[in-house]
Amino acid sequence: MTADRKICMIPGPIEFHEDVLAAMATPATSHVDPNFVPIFGETIEMVRKVVISENAQPFIVSGSGTLGWDMMVNLIEQGDKVLLLNTGYFGSHFAQCLETYGAEVTQLGAEVGSRPSQEAIKEACSKTQYKFVTVTHVDTSTGVLSDIKAVAETVKSVSPNTLVVVDGVCSVGSEEIRFDDWNLDIVITGSQKGLGVPPGLSIVVASQKALQVVKDRKTPVPSYYSNWNKWLPVMQAYEARKPSYFATPAVQLIYALHASLTKVLSQSLEDRFDKHRKVASQFRQTVKEWGLKQVAQCEECSANGMTAIWLPEGVQVGKLVGGLAEKGVQIAGGILKDHATQYFRIGHMGISVMEDERQHIKKVESALANSLQELGYKGASA
Missing domain, CATH: 3.90.1150.10 (Aspartate Aminotransferase, domain 1)
Structure with missing residues (x-):
């Protein structure tokens, strides 16, 4: 420095803690090395704890936070209706991503610096059966914080089967998130913000309900790298302290995430x-x-x-x-x-x-x- x-x-x-930077300096290590396997497994478990969940499934994959948007391809089938709550730049771009995979996206916005009302959300969900509703927890273009607890309550009260997808790229680690208690289905984040790790890890946490939606698809997931059917066995294996392979994980970044989450959860x-x-x-x-x-x-x-x-x-x-x-x-x-x-x-x-x-x-x-x-x-x- x-x-x-x-x-x-x-x-x-x-800013990154010195212990995180030191972990990034881990020498070249095989992703199936007996020393790395438990580190990855513990990291998966700690991600679950950070969002306060007992049984949600974390995916930790090499890529930016935007890859988490792309992973919604697992939930989307052609023509699925999605309600997107737009509070700025990142809501608009998330809509573009979802439309790429055939979703019919309805955007519910608000004036700059504000957020859609619960009444407007309830009305929208009452009129249309949406596959899922997306909300940007913190849109970094405006600094607007969405009330994801209230959003989930409103959506589920009207449409219990509709999934709630949270873009938490700029909120996980700095904003309160209670995955189970608030009945969330997806939380998307990246390593470089509230989790305090250099860029390069896409982290998605999925409810068991969301995983069942993937299992019940009528069509194959139209993606290779983002396909949860490829990644789920890998995550489950490492959490069971067994090596597995689909694509090479970012070993040094996972060491860094492990170091950061250890500090986060020490308090x-x-x-x-x-x-x-x-x-x-x-x-x-x-x-x-x-x-x-x-x-x-x-x-x-x-x-x-x-x-x-x-x-x-x-x-x-x-x-x-x-x-x-x-x-x-x-x-x-x-x-x-x-x-x-x-x-x-x-x-x-x-x-x-x-x-x-x-x-x-x-x-x-x-x-x-x-x-x-x-x-x-x-x-x-x-």
């Missing part, structure tokens, strides 16, 4: 969720005191792992991002269509939140305040 390295405070990848998950809520709330309050407005329109619909903030008049996003970079902090610009140049985004997840001694949040606030002042906005104070 170089002395001038910027701390990465975007909505992912996030109470409730304490972890509460700490993320507390830090996010304090950060939002600081921004508000500076006279800035966040994209998410309400406190309860604001993510706890990241914040999207509208730029003050006269401040250009490129100059603000560059100003913070000069001070050793990397933040992100906007990505939402038609608004990308009007706001910026900051991540606050993982060790940056849980380990106060690192002072990451304070460094962000100081660099942000100073950069805004340099660009002519006088409301911020370090």
Whole structure:
């Protein structure tokens, strides 16, 4: 690591613990090595614990979080109807993925910074029998947090057989998720955000009900690499501490995930969720005191792992991002269509939140305040 390295405070990848980076340096190891097999098996079990489930099935596969979208090919047959709750950029792109495999997608949206109401969801599910409903838990384009517990309750109350699919790429590890208690069917995530591991692992957790839907298909799964019929025996074998093979796993990344999850689960998950809520709330309050407005329109619909903030008049996003970079902090610009140049985004997840001694949040606030002042906005104070 170089002395001038910027701390990465975007909505992912996030900062990685030194033990995670050390695990990435594991020497070349066979994926069927007796030392690796139990590591993979324990990692599968820990993923289940992080989403608080007793019997859901994790899949840990080499790829980005987007591969988790692609894995929904296992649930889709031509013409299946899907309701997609859209809260930003990633909802729109998830729809494109599902349509690729023949799903008929109905999008239920809301104005920028908000989320569809439970009444609108209930009405939509009452009119049409959907194969599944998808919801982006945290859309990193807007910083909007969806109430997945309420969504699942609403959907299941109207249509018990409809699956609930959660895009949790930017929420697993930083937002509360109770897979079993909330009656979820799919949670999709990636390694590089709340789980605190370098990019490269796609992680999907499926309910037994979702697995039965795959078994009951009338047509073959039109995918090779994403096919759960290929991956399920592999996951089950490693969890039983037996080697198996379909495609070579990312051995070093799995060592890294094992190291990170060991740390995550060494503390109470409730304490972890509460700490993320507390830090996010304090950060939002600081921004508000500076006279800035966040994209998410309400406190309860604001993510706890990241914040999207509208730029003050006269401040250009490129100059603000560059100003913070000069001070050793990397933040992100906007990505939402038609608004990308009007706001910026900051991540606050993982060790940056849980380990106060690192002072990451304070460094962000100081660099942000100073950069805004340099660009002519006088409301911020370090």
